[in-house]
Amino acid sequence: DADVTQTPRNRITKTGKRIMLECSQTKGHDRMYWYRQDPGLGLRLIYYSFDVKDINKGEISDGYSVSRQAQAKFSLSLESAIPNQTALYFCATSVGGSTDTQYFGPGTRLTVL
């Protein structure tokens, strides 16, 4: 079984809809991250969490919110989806900070029409 899972894997939604992407991990890591990837751009950090009580904005947090329901679960929400949020979204986890490897989930491909 995969250590970092994401649901759904693919989603098509309409402008204005609320959508939640979920990430679960069995690695026991405290730190979790959400990134988005757009063609021609590098992965960009949306939000990250040090633990259940500590959530921080990343480079491109506008239009997104997150919830860390438990150590193992970190959800990303788009309150009112817009077409330029169409992207590939990755969740990642790590034991500690910037010198520790990040382990990525399989990604969620989101299309906003």
Place this chain on the structure above:
Amino acid sequence: ILNVEQSPQSLHVQEGDSTNFTCSFPSSNFYALHWYRWETAKSPEALFVMTLNGDEKKKGRISATLNTKEGYSYLYIKGSQPEDSATYLCADHSGGGADGLTFGKGTHLIIQP
């Protein structure tokens, strides 16, 4: 250099040949440099995390070097094989939040049989 930059953007290499590509990053406030291998439809997979100037790491036919004073890292692949075809991402700590990574756009490597 203000951002993480990778070159070339894409690279075609004959099977059996060796190749290398570059990651440039801001040399100030350096914490760590990460290399990931990303195959289409899969998750990015960690290759190396490098922290010390002059560091060299190796995994099989793949190796990497790090120069933190001038802000660059090289990734080398010796005797390229078709399974090496992937996008190679580098990331550092600058500008991505306290613990998030800032990624380059990647080098897309295609090994031709």
